[in-house]
Structure formats: C-alpha cells, structure tokens
Amino acid sequence: MKLIMLGAPGAGKGTLGAVLSDTLNIPTISTGNILRAAVRNGTPVGLQAKSYMEAGKLVPDEVIIGIIAERLEESDCQSGYILDGVPRTIAQAVALEKAGILFDHVISLEISDKEIEERMEGRRFCAGCGATYHIHNVPPKQEGVCDKCGGVLELREDDKPETVKHRLEIYHIETEPLKEFYAERGVLTPVATTGTLEENTRAILDAIKV
Numbered sequence: 001m002k003l004i005m006l007g008a009p010g011a012g013k014g015t016l017g018a019v020l021s022d023t024l025n026i027p028t029i030s031t032g033n034i035l036r037a038a039v040r041n042g043t044p045v046g047l048q049a050k051s052y053m054e055a056g057k058l059v060p061d062e063v064i065i066g067i068i069a070e071r072l073e074e075s076d077c078q079s080g081y082i083l084d085g086v087p088r089t090i091a092q093a094v095a096l097e098k099a100g101i102l103f104d105h106v107i108s109l110e111i112s113d114k115e116i117e118e119r120m121e122g123r124r125f126c127a128g129c130g131a132t133y134h135i136h137n138v139p140p141k142q143e144g145v146c147d148k149c150g151g152v153l154e155l156r157e158d159d160k161p162e163t164v165k166h167r168l169e170i171y172h173i174e175t176e177p178l179k180e181f182y183a184e185r186g187v188l189t190p191v192a193t194t195g196t197l198e199e200n201t202r203a204i205l206d207a208i209k210v
C-alpha cells in the first residue's frame with residue numbers, strides 16, 4: 001500500500017499519518033521531520049534547508065527529491081509507506097512518477113484556511129523526537145512533555161501566525177495543483193477533516209477500503 005497524505009500545513013497529515021501507519025503497519029515518511037532532524041544535526045542538507053524552512057518557503061525540489069529517493073530505498077519501505085508532506089510541487093510528483101513510484105491512493109485532507117490558522121496556534125512538536133501534539137485535540141499526557149521520549153514540547157518557528165499565512169499561500173499556489181494531477185490518474189480521494197481523530201481515521205480507512 002502506497003499512500004500520499006496531501007493537504008495544507010496543519011490539515012492533519014502528520015497526526016492522521018501516524019494513526020494510519022500503526023493501523024496498516026507501514027512507515028510514515030515526512031520530509032518535514034527528516035529536514036528538521038537534518039537542521040538539528042547540522043548536516044549539509046540541514047544547512048541548505050534551514051533558511052527556507054524558517055521563512056515558511058519550500059525547500060528546493062532537487063534537495064527533496066534526493067532525500068525521498070534515498071529514504072524509499074530503505075528496507076522498511078518495501079511493503080509500502082505513507083508520504084506526509086511530499087510531493088508538494090508538480091516537479092516532485094513528476095520526479096516520483098519518473099522513478100516508477102506509483103500510488104494506490106492520494107488522500108486529500110480538506111479544511112478551510114480559517115480553521116487551519118486557529119488549529120496551528122495549538123500545535124506543538126517534540127524537539128527531541130519530532131512527535132506532534134495539539135494542546136486541545138491531541139494533548140500529551142503531561143503538559144509540555146513528549147509521551148514518547150520525555151522531550152520538551154515547543155511551538156514550531158514556522159507555526160507562528162504570520163508564517164502560517166505565508167505557508168498557506170504557497171500551499172494554494174504550489175501544492176494544490178497536485179489534486180488535479182492525481183485526480184487525472186484516478187487515485188485522488190478527498191476526505192473532510194472536520195470530525196474527531198477517530199472519525200477522520202475511519203473516513204480514510206473507508207476511502208481506501210481497509
């Protein structure tokens with residue numbers, strides 16, 4: 001099973017991707033998480049990506065294509081995976097297709113910009129392991145502390161309101177055209193994300209007939 005979680009920043013790609021990953025027993029691959037780890041570790045890719053990420057801009061396609069090609073070669077990807085946050089441009093989608101990578105379903109998480117702006121203010125991530133939370137919707141057991149590794153939970157630099165507005169603009173211009181790209185290939189499934197986490201998960205599992 002090869003899936004793409006498509007949607008605006010804050011639509012729930014990471015959260016729903018993690019639940020689906022447990023249910024389907026396939027890994028979630030998030031270019032955002034890979035890049036944040038690279039920035040933390042000061043790798044050459046991290047140094048290249050840092051300024052784009054902090055400004056809420058997209059990291060250049062060639063960097064992303066390199067990261068994803070390498071990651072999909074790893075052994076845990078052999079029986080499928082869920083892509084979270086990639087592809088994000090037509091060029092990235094074309095590169096995957098050219099590499100012979102085809103998808104069973106592309107789940108398009110539908111949500112209004114206004115809801116996203118409200119949601120992003122409550123989002124937190126673990127500086128230690130990259131796990132994501134929401135202060136109301138997906139709270140950690142102990143406030144400010146990661147359930148998985150005990151790390152400190154933080155507001156991402158790029159989740160600040162002014163950066164969120166910019167990221168949404170980029171989403172509409174660069175990423176939203178992917179809906180048509182995958183609709184033409186007959187694999188696009190729009191899913192409204194207005195329900196609870198359980199309801200949204202069920203809607204996706206129904207859509208992919210699991």
Ligand code: AMP
Pocket residue numbers: 009031032033035052053054056057058059060064084085086087088089092158167
């Ligand atoms: P995310 O966690 O998916 O919201 O990604 C955080 C940031 O990482 C984005 O705002 C971009 O700067 C960068 N990024 C992640 N994935 C991609 C991608 N597929 N293409 C370009 N930039 C990306």
